[in-house]
Amino acid sequence: MPDSVIAVRNVSKVYALYSKPVHRLLEVFHPAGKKYHTPFRALDSISFELGKGEALGIIGRNGSGKSSLLQLITRIQHPTSGTVEVHGRISALLELGAGFNPEFTGRENVYLNTAIQGLSEEDTDARFQRIAEFADIGEFIDRPVKTYSSGMYVRLAFAAAVSVQPEVLIVDEALAVGDIFFQQKCMTHMKKMMAGCTIVLVSHDMHSIVNLCNRVLLLENGRITFDGDPVQAVSLYTKILHDEQFSSGRKKKMTAATADPPPAVERSPVEDISEWLSVPPEKRSGAGQAVIERLSVTCEGKPVNLVQKGDLINIRLLVHAETALDDIIFGYNIRDRVGNAVFGENSLCLNEPVSHLAAGTSVVEYTFYWPEVYPDTYTITVGIGQGLTALDHVIQCWAHNMVSMNAIAPGRAVHGMFNNNLVSLAVSSSGSAASAL
Known part of the structure; x- marks a missing residue:
């Protein structure tokens, strides 16, 4: 992919796990170079490329390597081996209120956040009204963010992040917070951004993954086990969760099978x-x-x-x-x-x-x-x-x-517990209505 915006090539990330804090010091000064840590491979030979305007979803169980991968893409961490290339301005939502000063007001934090991302005060002045309207937190915009709910935090953080018109937008679970109306607003806005912005979305909300992403990576134990169609990826991921949920029951069944066999059960002639x-x-x-x-x-x-x-x-x-x-x-x-x-x-x-x-x-x-x-x-x-x-x-x-x-409801907005279709629709002009009278 010659025009790739993100290129991850044979990337691995290994962390050193210590059972006690003092072991870090002992390892540094041990005369024989004794190792006190246990290596943990969070990512193992990950490779993929992402082009301009693509929306990539990353899913997987907790501990599969999703957050480690995002930290490498945003350059918060560096890979143990391999290379990560990102071309373009990055805006990231990796944690609720990340970079916000709890003592500052929402307005002050917007200016702080956009300045960190490279905007001048004049640029933020021109964007501030749109940011405030998108966040829709009313008079709280001029109150300290330490008084905010988690939902208000993410509303303001998301509004500030997308206001800089990034070329690469990284979102980690932020769309799962807030009411349904804000979630729909975020999804609509991100769909508009997709024409000129590359999006990487990590979420446990499978509806967001299916509706926003045109490609999904499924991670398992630090490796990519699937790369492709969102619906198929979500189906495979859900199967993994179900297998994990019922594995204990299967183990008990296998253990029981080694004991005395149970009485014969009448089986259906249709199938096993x-x-x-x-x-x-x-x-x-x-x-x-x-x-x-x-x-x-x-x-x-x-x-x-x-x-x-x-x-x-x-x-x-x-x-x-x-x-x-x-x-x-x-x-x-x-x-x-x-x-x-x-x-x-x-x-x-x-x-x-x-x-x-x-x-x-x-x-x-x-x-x-x-x-x-x-x-x-x-x-x-x-x-x-x-x-x-x-x-x-x-x-x-x-x-x-x-x-x-x-x-899931691909490409659809569900306006309550379920949708109930209209039976009919008719429009009459004022002239027709007057003549009918």
Whole structure:
């Protein structure tokens, strides 16, 4: 890429970790050169190039090397090996209020911040009104920033950072702070900047990554494991999180397998359910005449981790009933990150719902389409009831918050919990309206 703005070539970063502060001194003066530190390789042979106008997202688990990479790009740190080249003025948001003096007012900190980035006082005078309007913190602009909330800090910091019209903008998690309106304002502004500015964004907000970036790096243990399409990168990242979340359960399962084998379980003739998620007793509630023992939640045959409008979600349950039961209801419930029920449904909505459950073990399967909901992390609860109406039935078994998934809405703004399309729209001119009277 001959016109690259950022070029990272075979870069590694190794830190020396000491168990005690005094070991740094002992290592320096030890006559035999004894090493007291343990080397930690935060980045391992990283290489990529970024051109003008590109927006690069960097994602990965905590400790994967994201912050170390940003510090090398912004020249806060230097690589242990390899080279980092950046062409153009950099503006960085690596920490809330970084560079702000808590005793200064917001106005004074704006002038301080822009001066650090190379603007004269006259240049800031010309930009200040736009900065204040973008930050939208009202009279707090003339109060000490030590009185600000974290949201006000980042609003002012972001407004000051983008005011210098940088050629390279580095943002580390700053878009995740503030209300939805400010987040949307930031995203809109960054999209406008992308024509002439190269953006590097680190975030755990997958919606921002998908909507702002045209390319994403996935880091794992200091290495790039994926470089490409944002949606595919987010899907891979979410899978890593889910594998990590359920790995302890799999380890317990493997350990248990070395003990005496459990009694034989009646298997479905349809498929092997051994890899389905096991539902532990602490996740279940209800009368218990019918119990959900395992479940599988998939989309296009793969475990669900990333969802968007129109995805067909397939739920399969391994259910054990003590005796045959009639008037059985199967359903699901989707909750947001704080536990609010967002949407759900049960089998009573079907024209001819299956209402009989045989004694023993059965496999139950049902599907629904994912709607256009606000981009966030959601969990799914599945359940079995017994009765004739949704408002009057016995809960036999609920399996609570069994699977989490990240919802995205590429290229869309969701104006609440979910979007509800208009049915019609008509415009009449004043002349037509007057003649109608």
